[in-house]
Amino acid sequence: MLEILSYPFFQRALIAAVLVSVVCGIIGTYIVSRRLVFLSGSISHASFGGIGIGYYFGFNPIIGAAVFSILAAFIIETITRKTRMRADSLIGILWSFGMALGIIFIFLTPGYAPNLMSYLFGSILTVSWFDIGAIAAISLAVAAVFFLLYREIIYLAFDEEYAMTQGLPVRVINFILLSLIALTIVMNIRIVGIILVISLLTIPQVTSALFTSDFKNQMWLSIFFALMASCSGLIASYWLEIPSGASIIFTSVIIFLLARLAKRVFMKQ
Amino acid sequence: MEKIFELTSIDAGYNGKLLLQDVHLPVYKEDFLGIIGPNGSGKTTLLRIILGLLEPLRGSVSFYDKSLQGSRKAIGYLPQFKAVDREFPVTAGNVVLSGLMGQKKLARHFTDSDHGKAHALMDRFGIYHLRDRAVGDLSGGELQRVFLCRALISSPRLLILDEPDTFIDSSFSKNLNDILVELNRDMAIILVSHDIGSILSAVKNIACINGTLHYHSTDEISREILETHNCPVRLLGHGDIPHTVLKKHGEN
Numbered sequence: 001m002l003e004i005l006s007y008p009f010f011q012r013a014l015i016a017a018v019l020v021s022v023v024c025g026i027i028g029t030y031i032v033s034r035r036l037v038f039l040s041g042s043i044s045h046a047s048f049g050g051i052g053i054g055y056y057f058g059f060n061p062i063i064g065a066a067v068f069s070i071l072a073a074f075i076i077e078t079i080t081r082k083t084r085m086r087a088d089s090l091i092g093i094l095w096s097f098g099m100a101l102g103i104i105f106i107f108l109t110p111g112y113a114p115n116l117m118s119y120l121f122g123s124i125l126t127v128s129w130f131d132i133g134a135i136a137a138i139s140l141a142v143a144a145v146f147f148l149l150y151r152e153i154i155y156l157a158f159d160e161e162y163a164m165t166q167g168l169p170v171r172v173i174n175f176i177l178l179s180l181i182a183l184t185i186v187m188n189i190r191i192v193g194i195i196l197v198i199s200l201l202t203i204p205q206v207t208s209a210l211f212t213s214d215f216k217n218q219m220w221l222s223i224f225f226a227l228m229a230s231c232s233g234l235i236a237s238y239w240l241e242i243p244s245g246a247s248i249i250f251t252s253v254i255i256f257l258l259a260r261l262a263k264r265v266f267m268k269q
Numbered sequence: 270m271e272k273i274f275e276l277t278s279i280d281a282g283y284n285g286k287l288l289l290q291d292v293h294l295p296v297y298k299e300d301f302l303g304i305i306g307p308n309g310s311g312k313t314t315l316l317r318i319i320l321g322l323l324e325p326l327r328g329s330v331s332f333y334d335k336s337l338q339g340s341r342k343a344i345g346y347l348p349q350f351k352a353v354d355r356e357f358p359v360t361a362g363n364v365v366l367s368g369l370m371g372q373k374k375l376a377r378h379f380t381d382s383d384h385g386k387a388h389a390l391m392d393r394f395g396i397y398h399l400r401d402r403a404v405g406d407l408s409g410g411e412l413q414r415v416f417l418c419r420a421l422i423s424s425p426r427l428l429i430l431d432e433p434d435t436f437i438d439s440s441f442s443k444n445l446n447d448i449l450v451e452l453n454r455d456m457a458i459i460l461v462s463h464d465i466g467s468i469l470s471a472v473k474n475i476a477c478i479n480g481t482l483h484y485h486s487t488d489e490i491s492r493e494i495l496e497t498h499n500c501p502v503r504l505l506g507h508g509d510i511p512h513t514v515l516k517k518h519g520e521n
Contacts (some may be wrong), residue, residue: 168370209358
């Protein structure tokens with residue numbers, strides 16, 4: 001059992017899992033409580049357009065993904081604010097358009113597209129120290145913003161209009177948070193892949209919401225459940241020889257179901 | 270009487286649709302202004318103009334009270350109940366404290382005296398025991414009281430209430446009237462309602478909205494005026510003891 005811990009690739013994977021769990025615990029609580037799950041799904045799928053363009057023009061696809069996801073976030077925010085277009089319709093359009101763009105560019109790229117599957121389904125076992133550095137930087141940014149602006153963020157998320165009457169820089173804070181969501185999603189692509197990105201941003205949070213109705217407690221509990229899911233999912237994927245991303249998500253759903261059951265059994269009067 | 274602010278020749282609307290036309294409205298220092306009008310008449314639009322959430326298409330908003338000039342932080346605002354997401358994970362006590370946002374610099378923590386203020390207010394309105402409960406666990410009336418505390422914690426010069434009586438339970442509705450009269454000694458109050466009957470005795474002036482605004486000080490309000498503007502209050506009367514008589518439409 002312990003021998004897998006001595007492999008450098010597995011050590012890197014574990015470090016990445018821990019960092020990702022912390023960031024997803026924080027950002028995911030914001031996403032779930034502000035009902036941005038669908039928007040986040042759209043951002044992640046739209047990023048596939050950037051990955052395709054990266055392949056075609058021969059630069060790092062993850063950079064293309066980062067640009068596309070931030071772009072998608074700001075397009076949704078700006079257009080829904082300035083026009084009467086329904087947010088969920090626009091989210092649907094960007095979701096499919098990004099995927100379509102990615103497919104076209106990958107098709108046009110001569111030869112075989114290496115690692116394509118790892119962008120779609122993640123591959124935590126191949127993360128490099130450079131990846132870990134990037135994930136650590138994003139984690140630090142997210143933690144710093146939530147530490148400094150915690151009150152402003154929850155008051156804004158709870159009642160945006162009231163926050164405006166109080167002179168809070170609502171637009172600026174919204175843009176900062178959207179950028180952090182976009183970056184978190186891109187970082188997640190390395191771990192669980194585009195298709196599964198939304199999992200670590202929702203399942204641990206929904207699990208923690210079973211036990212507490214306070215934002216801060218939900219954040220801590222989400223981090224805890226995300227850590228449980230990602231670490232045990234990773235180990236399970238090694239033993240069962242199944243893809244790591246899917247294994248992590250499968251584990252987090254199992255944890256959710258167990259938590260529901262536990263709540264029923266132990267917290268029933 | 271001293272004016273604290275005034276709307277002059279305001280036109281306002283959204284997406285090319287004009288909801289308010291040529292609105293003039295003075296609000297005085299110790300005013301208690303009731304704004305009445307049917308649904309969709311532009312009541313909330315008018316509030317959004319006063320709160321600075323919406324820019325008027327034409328006309329001006331002038332603040333004469335120093336604390337209101339520049340920013341509108343000295344306004345306490347109780348929004349319509351349906352405007353917030355009740356599933357949001359936040360406790361009642363924290364919602365009350367959020368009324369101090371306007372007075373805090375970014376990234377500052379609340380002090381003991383802030384918490385003291387919040388506790389005192391919640392105690393006054395009988396919701397202190399709910400301070401650690403999530404907003405989703407509160408009844409409509411309890412949540413309205415939480416919002417009232419949030420609006421009052423910054424000691425505002427002007428209190429704006431948007432349909433505060435909609436979800437108030439009947440026991441608190443009676444109290445609300447007394448509370449507002451008491452608050453009115455320290456601040457001007459604007460109260461929007463489609464049923465002003467329950468708080469009428471406290472109201473000093475009335476504005477009827479239906480596309481545009483008709484302003485009346487209480488002593489001139491007659492049944493004819495209210496009927497002309499299609500307001501839901503049919504008959505008002507004032508004697509030594511303030512009283513209200515409401516008549517159903519179509520009755521003599």
